[in-house]
Amino acid sequence: MTxxxxxxxxxxxxxxxxxxxxxxxLTTASSFKSVLKSRTKKVPALQGQVVANMFFExxxxxxSSFELAAxxxxxxxxxxxxxxxxxxxxxxxxxxxKTYWAMGANIMVIRHSNSGVPLNxxxxxxxxxxxxxxxxxxxxxxxxxxxxxxxxxxxCSLLDxxxxxxxxxxxxxxxxxxxxxxxxxxxxxxxxxxxxxxEVHLAAPPTLLPSxxxxxxxxxQKKRLFVHWHLKPALENxxxxxxxxxxxxxxxxYLLPSLREYHQLxxxxxxxxxxxxxxxxxxxxxxxxxxxxxxxELMDDGKYSLIGEQVTNGVAVRMALLYLIGN
Amino acid sequence: MTxxxxxxxxxxxxxxxxxxxxxxxLTTASSFKSVLKSRTKKVPALQGQVVANMFFExxxxxxSSFELAAxxxxxxxxxxxxxxxxxxxxxxxxxxxKTYWAMGANIMVIRHSNSGVPLNxxxxxxxxxxxxxxxxxxxxxxxxxxxxxxxxxxxCSLLDxxxxxxxxxxxxxxxxxxxxxxxxxxxxxxxxxxxxxxEVHLAAPPTLLPSxxxxxxxxxQKKRLFVHWHLKPALENxxxxxxxxxxxxxxxxYLLPSLREYHQLxxxxxxxxxxxxxxxxxxxxxxxxxxxxxxxELMDDGKYSLIGEQVTNGVAVRMALLYLIGN
Amino acid sequence: MTxxxxxxxxxxxxxxxxxxxxxxxLTTASSFKSVLKSRTKKVPALQGQVVANMFFExxxxxxSSFELAAxxxxxxxxxxxxxxxxxxxxxxxxxxxKTYWAMGANIMVIRHSNSGVPLNxxxxxxxxxxxxxxxxxxxxxxxxxxxxxxxxxxxCSLLDxxxxxxxxxxxxxxxxxxxxxxxxxxxxxxxxxxxxxxEVHLAAPPTLLPSxxxxxxxxxQKKRLFVHWHLKPALENxxxxxxxxxxxxxxxxYLLPSLREYHQLxxxxxxxxxxxxxxxxxxxxxxxxxxxxxxxELMDDGKYSLIGEQVTNGVAVRMALLYLIGN
Numbered sequence: 001m002t003x004x005x006x007x008x009x010x011x012x013x014x015x016x017x018x019x020x021x022x023x024x025x026l027t028t029a030s031s032f033k034s035v036l037k038s039r040t041k042k043v044p045a046l047q048g049q050v051v052a053n054m055f056f057e058x059x060x061x062x063x064s065s066f067e068l069a070a071x072x073x074x075x076x077x078x079x080x081x082x083x084x085x086x087x088x089x090x091x092x093x094x095x096x097x098k099t100y101w102a103m104g105a106n107i108m109v110i111r112h113s114n115s116g117v118p119l120n121x122x123x124x125x126x127x128x129x130x131x132x133x134x135x136x137x138x139x140x141x142x143x144x145x146x147x148x149x150x151x152x153x154x155x156c157s158l159l160d161x162x163x164x165x166x167x168x169x170x171x172x173x174x175x176x177x178x179x180x181x182x183x184x185x186x187x188x189x190x191x192x193x194x195x196x197x198x199e200v201h202l203a204a205p206p207t208l209l210p211s212x213x214x215x216x217x218x219x220x221q222k223k224r225l226f227v228h229w230h231l232k233p234a235l236e237n238x239x240x241x242x243x244x245x246x247x248x249x250x251x252x253x254y255l256l257p258s259l260r261e262y263h264q265l266x267x268x269x270x271x272x273x274x275x276x277x278x279x280x281x282x283x284x285x286x287x288x289x290x291x292x293x294x295x296x297e298l299m300d301d302g303k304y305s306l307i308g309e310q311v312t313n314g315v316a317v318r319m320a321l322l323y324l325i326g327n
Numbered sequence: 328m329t330x331x332x333x334x335x336x337x338x339x340x341x342x343x344x345x346x347x348x349x350x351x352x353l354t355t356a357s358s359f360k361s362v363l364k365s366r367t368k369k370v371p372a373l374q375g376q377v378v379a380n381m382f383f384e385x386x387x388x389x390x391s392s393f394e395l396a397a398x399x400x401x402x403x404x405x406x407x408x409x410x411x412x413x414x415x416x417x418x419x420x421x422x423x424x425k426t427y428w429a430m431g432a433n434i435m436v437i438r439h440s441n442s443g444v445p446l447n448x449x450x451x452x453x454x455x456x457x458x459x460x461x462x463x464x465x466x467x468x469x470x471x472x473x474x475x476x477x478x479x480x481x482x483c484s485l486l487d488x489x490x491x492x493x494x495x496x497x498x499x500x501x502x503x504x505x506x507x508x509x510x511x512x513x514x515x516x517x518x519x520x521x522x523x524x525x526e527v528h529l530a531a532p533p534t535l536l537p538s539x540x541x542x543x544x545x546x547x548q549k550k551r552l553f554v555h556w557h558l559k560p561a562l563e564n565x566x567x568x569x570x571x572x573x574x575x576x577x578x579x580x581y582l583l584p585s586l587r588e589y590h591q592l593x594x595x596x597x598x599x600x601x602x603x604x605x606x607x608x609x610x611x612x613x614x615x616x617x618x619x620x621x622x623x624e625l626m627d628d629g630k631y632s633l634i635g636e637q638v639t640n641g642v643a644v645r646m647a648l649l650y651l652i653g654n
Numbered sequence: 655m656t657x658x659x660x661x662x663x664x665x666x667x668x669x670x671x672x673x674x675x676x677x678x679x680l681t682t683a684s685s686f687k688s689v690l691k692s693r694t695k696k697v698p699a700l701q702g703q704v705v706a707n708m709f710f711e712x713x714x715x716x717x718s719s720f721e722l723a724a725x726x727x728x729x730x731x732x733x734x735x736x737x738x739x740x741x742x743x744x745x746x747x748x749x750x751x752k753t754y755w756a757m758g759a760n761i762m763v764i765r766h767s768n769s770g771v772p773l774n775x776x777x778x779x780x781x782x783x784x785x786x787x788x789x790x791x792x793x794x795x796x797x798x799x800x801x802x803x804x805x806x807x808x809x810c811s812l813l814d815x816x817x818x819x820x821x822x823x824x825x826x827x828x829x830x831x832x833x834x835x836x837x838x839x840x841x842x843x844x845x846x847x848x849x850x851x852x853e854v855h856l857a858a859p860p861t862l863l864p865s866x867x868x869x870x871x872x873x874x875q876k877k878r879l880f881v882h883w884h885l886k887p888a889l890e891n892x893x894x895x896x897x898x899x900x901x902x903x904x905x906x907x908y909l910l911p912s913l914r915e916y917h918q919l920x921x922x923x924x925x926x927x928x929x930x931x932x933x934x935x936x937x938x939x940x941x942x943x944x945x946x947x948x949x950x951e952l953m954d955d956g957k958y959s960l961i962g963e964q965v966t967n968g969v970a971v972r973m974a975l976l977y978l979i980g981n
Contacts, residue, residue, distance in 0.1 A: 036758065041702035048368035050395065064732050065757055068704065071730045076398045078391050091614035099613060102638035103392055104363065286753060287745035311756035375695035377722065403725045405718050418941035426940060429965035430719055431690065 006324045010122040010134040013143040014191035015218050022152065022166040022195060028320035029153050029313070030164055036072065036316060046075035046326050052105040054080040054096070055137065056112040061286060062137060062147075065311070066109050069318035075326075078105065097121045098128070107133045107326055115140030115184075133325040141184055147285050148188030150317040152196070154310050155240055158281065169196030173277075175234040176200060177266055178244030178293055179208045185285050186244055187217070194221040201226045203234035203266065207255040231266050235275040243268055243284045243293040259292050269295040273304060281306050333651045337449040337461040340470040341518035342545050349479065349493040349522060355647035356480050356640070357491055363399065363643060373402035373653050379432040381407040381423070382464065383439040388613060389464060389474075392638070393436050396645035400653075405432065424448045425455070434460045434653055442467030442511075460652040468511055474612050475515030477644040479523070481637050482567055485608065496523030500604075502561040503527065504593055505571030505620055506535045512612050513571055514544070521548040528553045530561035530593065534582040558593050562602040570595055570611045570620040586619050596622040600631060608633050660978045664776040664788040667797040668845035669872050676806065676820040676849060682974035683807050683967070684818055690726065690970060700729035700980050706759040708734040708750070709791065710766040715940060716791060719965070720763050720800075723972035729980075732759065751775045752782070761787045761980055769794030769838075787979040795838055801939050802842030804971040806850070808964050809894055812935065823850030827931075829888040830854060831920055832898030832947055833862045839939050840898055841871070848875040855880045857888035857920065861909040885920050889929040897922055897938045897947040913946050923949040927958060935960050 004020040035043055051070040055063050063079070070077050078100070091099075093112070100108060110118045118136035125132040138144040155174075156164035174193050180186045180202050193200045202209055206229050214227060228234045235241065250256045273280055282294065282304050290296040299305055331347040362370055378397040382390050390406070397404050405427070418426075420439070427435060437445045445463035452459040465471040482501075483491035501520050507513045507529050520527045529536055533556050541554060555561045562568065577583045600607055609621065609631050617623040626632055658674040689697055705724040709717050717733070724731050732754070745753075747766070754762060764772045776788035792798040809828075810818035828847050834840045834856050847854045856863055860883050868881060882888045889895065904910045927934055936948065936958050944950040953959055 039702060041758070048366060060734055061753060064734070064754070068730070068732060068757060076395070078395060080387055080391070092617065095614060095617075098635060099388060099638050100391070102635040103395055103642055104368070104639070287749060290746065290749070308752060308756040311753050312758070315757055375693060403722070405722060407714055407718070419944065422941060422944075425962060426715060426965050427718070429962040430722055430969055431695070431966070 009126070009325060010118075010136075011145050011321055011325060012119050012122055012134065012136045014145050014148055014188045014195075015143075017191065017195065019166055019195065022192065024324065025149055025317065025320050026153055026156055026164040026166065028324060029317045030157070030162075032072075032319040032323070033313070033316040035319075042072050042074055044074045045323050046070065046073040049075045049106040049326055050078060050104050051075045051322065052078040052080060052100045052108045053137075054100070054108055054110045056093070056110070056117070057138070059111060059138070062111065065314045066137065066318055069315050069322055072315065072319055073322055073326075075107075075322070078103075093117060094121060094124050097125065097132075101125065101128075101130050101132050105132060107135055107322060109135045109137045110139070111137035112139050115142035135321065135325065138184055141182055141187070143188045144184040145188050146314070146318055146321060147185045148192045149321065150310055150314040151189055151242065151283055151285075152192045153317050154283065154306050154313045155281075157313070158306070166196045169193065169198045171197065172239045173199045173201065173237055174240045174242060175203060175238040176242045176244065177203045177231065177234060177268065179246050179250060180204050180244065181208045181210065181213060182247065182250070183244045189242060190217055190225065191219060194219050194224055197224075199224050199226070201228060201234040201238065203228045203231050205229065205256065205262070205265065208250070231272065232275055235272060238276045238280055241268055241273070241276065241280060241282045243282065245285060245287065246289060246292055248289075259289070263292050267292060267295060268298060270298055270301070270304075273298070280304065283307065283310060286311065336453070336652060337445075337463075338472050338648055338652060339446050339449055339461065339463045341472050341475055341515050341522075342470075344518065344522065346493055346522065349519065351651065352476055352644065352647050353480055353483055353491040353493065355651060356644045357484070357489075359399075359646040359650070360484075360640070360643040362646075369399055369401055371401045372650050373397065373400040376402045376433040376653055377405060377431050378402045378649065379405040379407060379427045379435045381427070381435050381437045383420070383437070383444075384465070386438060386465070389438065392641045393464065393645055396642050396649055399642065399646055400649055402434075402649070402653075405430075420444060421448060421451050424452065424459075428452065428455075428457045428459050432459060434462055434649060436462045436464045437466070438464035439466050442469035462648065462652065465511055468509055468514070470515045471511040472515050473641070473645055473648060474512045475519045476648065477637055477641040478516055478569065478610055478612075479519045480644050481610065481633050481640045482608075484640070485633070493523045496520065496525045498524065499566040500526045500528065500564055501567045501569060502530060502565040503569045503571065504530045504558065504561065504595065506573050506577060507531045507571065508535045508537065508540065509574065509577070510571045516569060517544055517552065518546060521546050521551055524551075526551050526553070528555060528561040528565065530555045530558050532556065532583065532589070532592065535577070558599065559602055562599060565603045565607055568595055568600070568603065568607060568609045570609065572612060572614065573616060573619055586616070590619050594619060594622060595625060597625055597628070597631075600625070607631065610634065610637055613638065663780070663979060664772075664790075665799050665975055665979060666773050666776055666788065666790045668799050668802055668842045668849075669797070671845065671849065673820055673849065676846065678978065679803055679971065679974050680807055680810055680818040680820065682978060683971045684811070684816075686726075686973040686977070687967070687970040689973075696726055696728055698728045699977050700724065700727040703729045703760040703980055704732060704758050705729045705976065706732040706734060706754045706762045708754070708762050708764045710747070710764070710771075711792070713765060713792070716765065719968045720791065720972055723969050723976055726969065726973055727976055727980075729761075729976070732757075747771060748775060748778050751779065751786075755779065755782075755784045755786050759786060761789055761976060763789045763791045764793070765791035766793050769796035789975065789979065792838055795836055795841070797842045798838040799842050800968070800972055800975060801839045802846045803975065804964055804968040805843055805896065805937055805939075806846045807971050808937065808960050808967045809935075811967070812960070820850045823847065823852045825851065826893040827853045827855065827891055828894045828896060829857060829892040830896045830898065831857045831885065831888065831922065833900050833904060834858045834898065835862045835864065835867060836901065836904070837898045843896060844871055844879065845873060848873050848878055851878075853878050853880070855882060855888040855892065857882040857885050859883065859910065859916070859919065862904070885926065886929055889926060892930045892934055895922055895927070895930065895934060895936045897936065899939060899941065900943060900946055902943075913943070917946050921946065921949060922952060924952055924955070924958075927952070934958065937961065937964060940965065
């Protein structure tokens with residue numbers, strides 16, 4: 001563990017995460033990863049505590065990962081199904097959160113299509129001295145901190161499995177490719193990667209990465225952030241390539257001519273990885289559109305793809321975060 | 328505990344609840360409330376037992392409360408999702424219940440939009456000597472016993488936290504305001520409040536409280552039940568004001584001109600609470616339409632509102648009821 | 655237990671089940687049935703293991719049975735809700751399975767409307783050396799092995815409660831009546847019953863049992879399998895009558911004139927059971943269309959109906975299968 005004790009109550013955004021906090025998450029996730037390799041796979045850390053999964057935006061994958069993380073910590077889970085909820089009866093989200101608090105929820109994992117919802121709930125929970133922790137499970141176009149932290153853990157564990165630390169990123173080049181404009185994953189990753197001392201190269205068509213994009217990034221380290229409208233300069237000598245999911249709606253929004261053209265210009269293939277560092281690894285937050293963001297062959301090539309590792313690490317990192325805010 | 332041992336197998340209606348039964352619920356809920364304040368928050372009372380949540384009418388709030396209560400008692404939960412159920416394949420509700428019994432369910436919590444469904448299932452389960460307990464989670468316009476019992480527990484705990492008992496209600500005046508005609512919560516509350524010796528004053532527009540309403544109430548204590556078509560006489564010197572949720576469908580049913588007019592005539596505000604006993608408290612079963620049944624300011628005013636307390640007590644009261652019928 | 659140790663990793667089909675495997679399932683289910691009669695009803699056999707219920711075809715009944723079986727074995731459950739899943743985002747089923755594997759799932763119960771999906775996933779899981787077990791929860795028109803095994807266990811337990819074994823079937827006559835063409839339950843039952851040495855008599859209207867049907871059955875014991883287009887020859891001296899659920903869609907597919915005519919020609923009633931062995935018993939996988947496959951009176955007659963027993967045994971048999979493949 002780190003010298004500084006953990007004090008953060010909510011996980012909302014990585015914009016103000018400190019190096020000590022990143023390292024605490026990485027160290028704690030590393031020890032939980034060992035727990036997951038043991039026979040029982042459980043620790044009693046959150047016994048008696050209630051984790052409410054409040055996913056106003058549907059997501060089986062992320063919800064399952066949080067659910068499993070909470071179960072491994074022996075917490076009780078309440079799954080909130082938006083379709084059958086009081087919200088359809090006109091209740092506000094703050095009132096729903098207060099109801100779950102009154103019912104006994106200790107941690108609420110909130111995913112919502114509107115940016116800022118988890119922060120708003122967290123502020124209200126603090127105002128009421130509720131003691132409840134809010135965990136942003138992805139909000140609008142804003143942040144997806146647990147995804148970026150599991151990406152970070154995946155990269156740092158690859159660089160030093162026994163002792164993953166933020167400083168391992170120093171001097172690395174990371175390319176982030178795809179629909180950066182609409183990606184909360186990209187925003188959170190930009191925060192953590194810049195904090196770790198990387199060079200971060202963004203590559204996307206101009207419609208998905210407007211020149212004004214940099215102004216939306218709140219970081220003192222922006223001088224190590226670069227924007228490209230072509231793939232090659234982003235990939236050259238890159239150590240890691242992070243691909244982003246392409247929402248099919250972007251086509252009907254007239255932001256892209258076709259999936260096929262997108263793949264021809266920005267799809268990652270074995271051939272294009274030749275531009276990178278020979279040790280390059282590819283990440284994707286999933287679910288992947290095979291043959292769009294990545295070629296199908298590359299996705300299945302364990303030499304390059306870290307996608308399975310990301311999912312596995314997701315459980316350990318979410319255990320670490322629930323543990324840190326839940327104690 | 329009370330002198331009389333608990334014998335009731337099903338929780339269907341409060342119409343025939345005895346004073347001993349009310350007191351057993353209040354005493355048991357009080358001890359479970361202490362469990363909920365402890366570190367582990369769990370007791371092994373229902374270990375190995377299966378509670379099936381059969382919510383034919385969707386409800387996240389009530390289902391979560393039952394689910395949490397059952398988990399705190401160490402029971403296993405089966406959640407029955409009507410949308411994906413065999414009912415869409417033409418099976419009867421009795422056959423569905425028999426299937427869950429055969430699978431091992433010990434307690435079934437049934438919510439249904441038709442009055443009488445839980446009673447019917449209970450009768451069939453008894454006829455078959457199944458040993459299964461049925462818990463009415465709200466049926467049509469009939470009864471919602473756990474809601475009324477948590478309201479009762481909330482009131483009695485306020486009057487004597489250490490020793491909540493039905494007799495504490497004697498001589499109190501309680502106003503129930505809102506859509507009484509369509510409220511199973513009101514019907515159950517009328518039963519428990521009259522049993523405790525309250526004066527119960529109903530207030531609503533005539534369309535939501537027809538003069539024939541009293542005839543639908545099955546109680547020997549009807550002489551302490553009063554009907555008003557204006558708010559003031561109901562609120563004057565009241566000790567507790569119970570507000571009811573207003574379904575928006577009542578507008579399209581032509582039973583109300585507008586939500587705004589309803590609020591002007593029957594909405595509870597700080598100003599109108601001046602008519603009541605200065606120590607008055609306000610309850611609402613939730614979810615609240617802010618600015619309709621209550622003003623938004625009043626809802627958030629901890630001096631008057633018991634709404635959060637109701638939700639918290641809901642878990643303890645449901646634990647008590649599951650415990651009493653499950654043993 | 656049997657002399658041969660259990661080696662099968664996946665439960666996909668009964669086509670190649672050996673006698674030793676059938677007996678291992680029956681013996682193990684029998685001991686779990688005793689556990690279910692004990693006070694705690696749980697064993698720690700799968701503690702720390704994760705069972706993912708992946709029901710691409712909705713089914714509350716079968717999913718609940720698997721869920722309860724897994725809970726009784728102390729496993730953790732992940733319920734995958736197809737409506738809110740990544741599949742709506744274009745991910746392939748194999749990629750979804752790989753994601754659940756990466757997340758930590760040890761056993762995946764897969765139900766899908768397409769025949770072959772569980773097998774495909776199992777082959778991919780083996781190719782990847784994942785160690786994951788796949789359990790076919792019903793695939794298209796192909797197989798539903800756990801249903802046939804619980805039917806088998808129900809029959810063999812009736813013949814010898816203490817020592818249910820496949821060989822007890824020898825010389826028995828079993829009729830399978832109904833929509834055989836579209837029934838994966840029938841296909842799996844034909845495999846197990848023929849393996850046990852029964853005579854199996856199929857009865858259905860020609861549209862639901864074409865003369866070519868026998869060619870779809872992969873069994874060396876086909877000489878004990880008979881096809882009838884009338885009920886009587888199938889029922890004469892039968893020891894067991896297995897009825898199959900009739901999908902109402904068959905009417906709109908023009909395969910049946912009406913439910914009423916179906917019942918008149920193939921519905922099982924007390925009267926028609928007179929043709930059978932006096933000790934005859936009737937099975938149905940559920941949910942039953944009362945008055946179609948069976949008369950309502952017969953369904954409720956404990957002298958003949960094994961329907962409730964089938965549901966109860968379903969949990970024990972699924973515990974046995976999860977236990978055998980999970981260890």
